[in-house]
Amino acid sequence: xxxxxxxxxxxxxxxxxxxxxxLSRLVTPHVRRGGFNLAYxxxxxxxxxxxxxxxxxxxxxxQAIDPNVEYLMTxxxxxxxxxxxxxxxxxxxxxxxxxxxKGVTTNSEGGIESFEVYYPxxxxxxxxxxxLNLHGEVPSDASANIHVINAESIxxxxxxxxxxxxxxxxxxxEHATTRAAVETVKSLGPTVACTITAHHLAxxxxxxxxxxxxxxxxxxxxxxxxxxxQDIVREGHPRFFLGSDSAPHPAHNKSFATPxxxxxxGLYTSPxxxxxTAHLLESFGALDKLEGFVSRFGRRFYEREIDSASGxxxxxxxxxxxxxxxxxxxxxxxxxxxxxxxxxWSIWYQCS
Amino acid sequence: xxxxxxxxxxxxxxxxxxxxxxLSRLVTPHVRRGGFNLAYxxxxxxxxxxxxxxxxxxxxxxQAIDPNVEYLMTxxxxxxxxxxxxxxxxxxxxxxxxxxxKGVTTNSEGGIESFEVYYPxxxxxxxxxxxLNLHGEVPSDASANIHVINAESIxxxxxxxxxxxxxxxxxxxEHATTRAAVETVKSLGPTVACTITAHHLAxxxxxxxxxxxxxxxxxxxxxxxxxxxQDIVREGHPRFFLGSDSAPHPAHNKSFATPxxxxxxGLYTSPxxxxxTAHLLESFGALDKLEGFVSRFGRRFYEREIDSASGxxxxxxxxxxxxxxxxxxxxxxxxxxxxxxxxxWSIWYQCS
Numbered sequence: 001x002x003x004x005x006x007x008x009x010x011x012x013x014x015x016x017x018x019x020x021x022x023l024s025r026l027v028t029p030h031v032r033r034g035g036f037n038l039a040y041x042x043x044x045x046x047x048x049x050x051x052x053x054x055x056x057x058x059x060x061x062x063q064a065i066d067p068n069v070e071y072l073m074t075x076x077x078x079x080x081x082x083x084x085x086x087x088x089x090x091x092x093x094x095x096x097x098x099x100x101x102k103g104v105t106t107n108s109e110g111g112i113e114s115f116e117v118y119y120p121x122x123x124x125x126x127x128x129x130x131x132l133n134l135h136g137e138v139p140s141d142a143s144a145n146i147h148v149i150n151a152e153s154i155x156x157x158x159x160x161x162x163x164x165x166x167x168x169x170x171x172x173x174e175h176a177t178t179r180a181a182v183e184t185v186k187s188l189g190p191t192v193a194c195t196i197t198a199h200h201l202a203x204x205x206x207x208x209x210x211x212x213x214x215x216x217x218x219x220x221x222x223x224x225x226x227x228x229x230q231d232i233v234r235e236g237h238p239r240f241f242l243g244s245d246s247a248p249h250p251a252h253n254k255s256f257a258t259p260x261x262x263x264x265x266g267l268y269t270s271p272x273x274x275x276x277t278a279h280l281l282e283s284f285g286a287l288d289k290l291e292g293f294v295s296r297f298g299r300r301f302y303e304r305e306i307d308s309a310s311g312x313x314x315x316x317x318x319x320x321x322x323x324x325x326x327x328x329x330x331x332x333x334x335x336x337x338x339x340x341x342x343x344x345w346s347i348w349y350q351c352s
Numbered sequence: 353x354x355x356x357x358x359x360x361x362x363x364x365x366x367x368x369x370x371x372x373x374x375l376s377r378l379v380t381p382h383v384r385r386g387g388f389n390l391a392y393x394x395x396x397x398x399x400x401x402x403x404x405x406x407x408x409x410x411x412x413x414x415q416a417i418d419p420n421v422e423y424l425m426t427x428x429x430x431x432x433x434x435x436x437x438x439x440x441x442x443x444x445x446x447x448x449x450x451x452x453x454k455g456v457t458t459n460s461e462g463g464i465e466s467f468e469v470y471y472p473x474x475x476x477x478x479x480x481x482x483x484l485n486l487h488g489e490v491p492s493d494a495s496a497n498i499h500v501i502n503a504e505s506i507x508x509x510x511x512x513x514x515x516x517x518x519x520x521x522x523x524x525x526e527h528a529t530t531r532a533a534v535e536t537v538k539s540l541g542p543t544v545a546c547t548i549t550a551h552h553l554a555x556x557x558x559x560x561x562x563x564x565x566x567x568x569x570x571x572x573x574x575x576x577x578x579x580x581x582q583d584i585v586r587e588g589h590p591r592f593f594l595g596s597d598s599a600p601h602p603a604h605n606k607s608f609a610t611p612x613x614x615x616x617x618g619l620y621t622s623p624x625x626x627x628x629t630a631h632l633l634e635s636f637g638a639l640d641k642l643e644g645f646v647s648r649f650g651r652r653f654y655e656r657e658i659d660s661a662s663g664x665x666x667x668x669x670x671x672x673x674x675x676x677x678x679x680x681x682x683x684x685x686x687x688x689x690x691x692x693x694x695x696x697w698s699i700w701y702q703c704s
Contacts, residue, residue, distance in 0.1 A: 140558050142575035148561050149501065149574070206492050209500050209560070210567040211614030219561055222501065223494035255609050259677075259691040262563030263609070325611075339611040 004318040005348060008291050010311035011274055012038035014298045015133075015174055015195045015243025017266070018062055018071075020045050026329035027248045027270060028065040035274025035314045035347050036294075038070045038304065040243065043098055048076035052089040072302070074098045074133055079117070083124035095302065096131035096172075097121070101139050101155070115162060122162070126169040131302065134159060136173045136181065137218055148219045149205070153180040163188050170301070175200065175245045177218045179228035185239065186232070193301045195243025196229050196293075199267045199337055201280045212254055212263035213335065216247065233293055234286035241298035242277060246270040250332035267337045272323055276338060278316055278345040317348035356670040357700060360643050362663035363626055364390035366650045367485075367526055367547045367595025369618070370414055370423075372397050378681035379600045379622055380417040387626025387666045387699050388646075390422045390656065392595065395450055400428035404441040424654070426450045426485055431469070435476035447654065448483035448524075449473070453491050453507070467514060474514070478521040483654065486511060488525045488533065489570055500571045501557070505532040515540050522653065527552065527597045529570045531580035537591060538584070545653045547595025548581050548645075551619045551689055553632045564606055564615035565687065568599065585645055586638035593650035594629060598622040602684035619689040624675055628690060630668050630697040669700035 013036045018028050031039045041062065043049035049058055055073040062071050074096035075081060075089055081097065089097075099115075115122075125132060136159060137151035146154055159173055173185055173194045185194040203220035214220070232240045247266030257263050269276055277294055281287050299305045320342050326333040365388045370380050383391045393414065395401035401410055407425040414423050426448035427433060427441055433449065441449075451467075467474075477484060488511060489503035498506055511525055525537055525546045537546040555572035566572070584592045599618030609615050621628055629646055633639050651657045672694050678685040 142556060142558075142578075145574055145576040147556055147558050147574050149557055204494065204499055205501055206494075206499050208562075209571055209614075210564055210609075210617055212562055212564060212609045213611045213614075215562040222497055222499050224497040226494075257562075257564045257607050257609075257615070259565045259687055259693075262561075262565075265562055335611055341611075 006278065006287070006290060006316045007313050008035070008274065008316065009295055009313050010038065010299070010306045011036045011294045011314055012040070012298050012304065013244045013246070013270075013273060014040040014172070014241060014302065015042065015197075015245050016040065016270060017042045017044070017245070017247040019248060022330040023248060023250070023332065023334070024061070025065055026327060026334060027268075028062055028069075030271035030327070031069050032066060032350075034270045034272055035316075035350065037068065037312050038072065040072045040074065040095070040302075043074055043076040044100065048078065049073070050076045050078050050080045052085060052092050052094060055089065055094050056092060072096075072304075074131070076100065077118060077121070081121050083120050086121055086124040086130060087128055090128040090130050094130070096133050097125060098133040098135070100135045101137050115158060119165070122166050122169055126166050129170070131170045131172060132162070133172050133174055136176070148217070149221065152176070152178050152218050156180055156184045159184060159192070160188070163192050167191065172243075172301075174243060175218060176229065177221050178225045182228045182232050182240070186237065190239070193239040193241065195245075195298075196233065196240055197243065197245045198269050198273060198277045198280055201226065201229055201233065201284075212257065213337075213339075214267070215263060215265055216245070216267045217265040230284045230286065233281065233289055234284060236289040236292050238292065238297045238300065240293070241301065242294045243298075244269045244273050246273065248334045251326060251335045252332070254335060268334055269337045271327065271336055272338065272343065274314060275316065275321065275343045275345040275347060279343045282344060312351060314350045315348040316345045318344060319346045320344050321346045358630065358639070358642060358668045360387070360626065360666050360668065361647055362390065362651065362658045363388045363646045363666055364392075364650050364656065365596045365598070365622075365625060366392040366524070366593060366654065367394065367549075367597050368392065368622060369394045369396070369597070369599040371600060374682040375600060375602070375684065375686070376413065377417055378679060378686060379620070380414055380421070382623035382679070383421050384418060384702075386622045386624055387668075387702065389420065389664050390424065392424045392426065392447070392654075395426055395428040396452065400430070401425070402428050402430050402432045404437060404444045404446060407441065407446050408444060424448075424656075426483075428452065429470060429473070433473050435472050438473055438476040438482060439480055442480040442482050446482070448485050449477060450485040450487070452487045453489050467510060471517070474518050474521055478518050481522070483522045483524060484514070485524050485526055488528070500569070501573065504528070504530050504570050508532055508536045511536060511544070512540070515544050519543065524595075524653075526595060527570060528581065529573050530577045534580045534584050534592070538589065542591070545591040545593065547597075547650075548585065548592055549595065549597045550621050550625060550629045550632055553578065553581055553585065553636075564609065565689075565691075566619070567615060567617055568597070568619045569617040582636040582638065585633065585641055586636060588641040588644050590644065590649045590652065592645070593653065594646045595650075596621050596625050598625065600686045603678060603687045604684070606687060620686055621689045623679065623688055624690065624695065626666060627668060627673065627695045627697040627699060631695045634696060664703060666702045667700040668697045670696060671698045672696050673698045
């Protein structure tokens with residue numbers, strides 16, 4: 001008797017950090033190891049990817065590391081970006097533009113504070129059909145009682161206004177963590193979608209309290225928020241799909257704090273992404289929505305649909321595995337999310 | 353020209369963890385180093401202090417380490433505790449009984465789940481005049497959306513009910529962290545008081561996100577909650593007073609996480625407590641309330657008032673100091689809160 005298997009066509013991760021240098025050489029091949037052959041690559045490098053030319057150079061670097069993955073590029077929204085550059089980027093195959101709030105996440109010191117100054121850019125993006133990726137948090141501000149827990153909810157009116165102003169602009173609210181975000185995106189039109197990470201389907205605030213290995217931005221919120229994320233996945237809503245936000249950091253930056261320096265925000269899920277996602281969806285009764293969540297929904301929104309004949313496919317088998325304790329790079333090691341824990345599913349084989 | 357000075361009569365810390373063994377030998381003398389000569393000592397040892405005899409033995413151990421501090425003892429509430437034992441404890445000079453919710457904090461596995469079973473004990477405490485110290489959090493429960501952020505607010509109806517049932521029982525809500533707690537305690541009668549730690553006057557959730565050196569239970573909440581704590585101190589409300597909840601852990605347990613083990617909850621403020629409290633109260637315009645907050649209000653509630661002739665006094669001078677990076681015990685070192693940072697006040701001298 002054979003074990004239970006699931007076949008997924010062309011899994012696509014619509015939000016992933018592939019870094020630079022030796023860390024990039026370690027983690028880029030893990031996209032495919034985790035079952036994926038499309039990576040929507042975040043631009044928050046040092047310096048950030050703000051131009052067509054730098055995005056294409058970065059894409060070439062990634063292709064040199066692993067040519068078997070399709071890399072979709074997005075530019076870092078900044079005052080450098082002009083409507084002309086948008087048209088140039090689009091012509092060069094660049095898919096999106098990513099907006100970071102100032103200082104909220106890794107290398108976001110040059111991010112946005114107000115959107116109006118970017119309206120000409122968004123106008124051009126809407127015209128040519130580029131996607132706006134929003135890191136949907138406002139910066140913490142104690143005087144206004146804004147903090148890591150409500151930073152996303154307070155951002156949502158910005159999303160609503162942007163969509164009203166640019167109804168044809170495709171917008172993705174990235175790595176949603178709250179019931180408020182799910183409800184807002186659901187209430188908006190077909191041009192607004194939302195990525196959900198695997199880890200936010202698993203974690204709540206209690207998990208990262210005192211445990212830096214579960215600390216990421218946006219921080220995981222309350223059990224009721226997690227339930228809203230799980231529910232929308234179980235519903236099979238086509239505008240909610242996987243973007244792992246897999247964000248590797250050297251292990252010492254995750255494990256070790258000093259009184260003057262806390263730990264890095266970011267969880268590393270790439271190397272186990274498809275088995276992990278299957279494991280989690282199964283845990284809340286949504287395994288039948290796996291292919292939609294990890295492939296079809298995102299591909300449809302991004303207009304990257306692949307017919308089952310031409311795409312690759314990945315076969316998962318219900319055989320448990322223990323997640324690796326770490327992956328070793330030339331000058332650092334990276335500890336994956338769920339390290340040392342059991343996943344109920346493994347990749348059996350991939351065909352492309 | 354001399355620097356500015358403040359003289360405080362008989363500072364009293366109404367909530368402190370003095371631990372056991374070598375850690376106790378390190379930290380017990382720090383009560384006085386931090387400017388205090390009364391310590392209300394928490395009973396969450398291994399095994400917990402549940403009887404009069406064990407409390408008296410523990411008190412003797414502490415006195416052997418530093419005889420210059422007055423130690424007030426409180427028993428760990430458990431099913432072992434009988435009304436007779438309460439009367440015995442009171443006769444032996446034990447001041448209170450501490451209730452821990454199951455599993456919420458260090459060594460609280462034997463804590464309470466429901467209060468009704470303890471009503472006979474509370475009745476006896478009310479009769480003899482012992483104080484009930486409440487760790488005011490309910491255990492996290494994802495199915496009920498209870499988590500570290502709302503654990504205190506959800507506990508508060510228990511406090512209200514206990515006070516209604518035992519209106520003459522003196523109750524202290526320990527280490528309040530929320531506006532809801534402040535408002536609830538304020539609304540109750542003169543037998544209900546509240547301790548506030550120094551660190552909760554400084555921290556919010558953003559400070560412990562990814563920074564285990566700022567991680568304690570109850571976790572620091574939102575800026576608006578911190579403001580409520582600061583406001584009630586600035587108001588000089590006599591039922592709100594200092595309980596440091598100073599809780600030392602070996603540095604490696606604070607600094608280092610593994611994927612399967614997070615960092616210990618607890619901040620160590622004893623050795624800098626009076627200068628730290630002065631520094632913080634000055635930062636929000638409440639320096640004139642310092643003596644009430646760190647001495648008179650708590651002493652009055654606990655009926656431990658000292659006239660200024662017989663008490664000791666501590667003179668603070670407005671000279672800045674850098675907080676020690678660590679304190680070394682026989683087999684571990686302990687890093688204080690605010691390590692390496694500047695405090696605007698120093699202890700000039702103490703006279704007893």
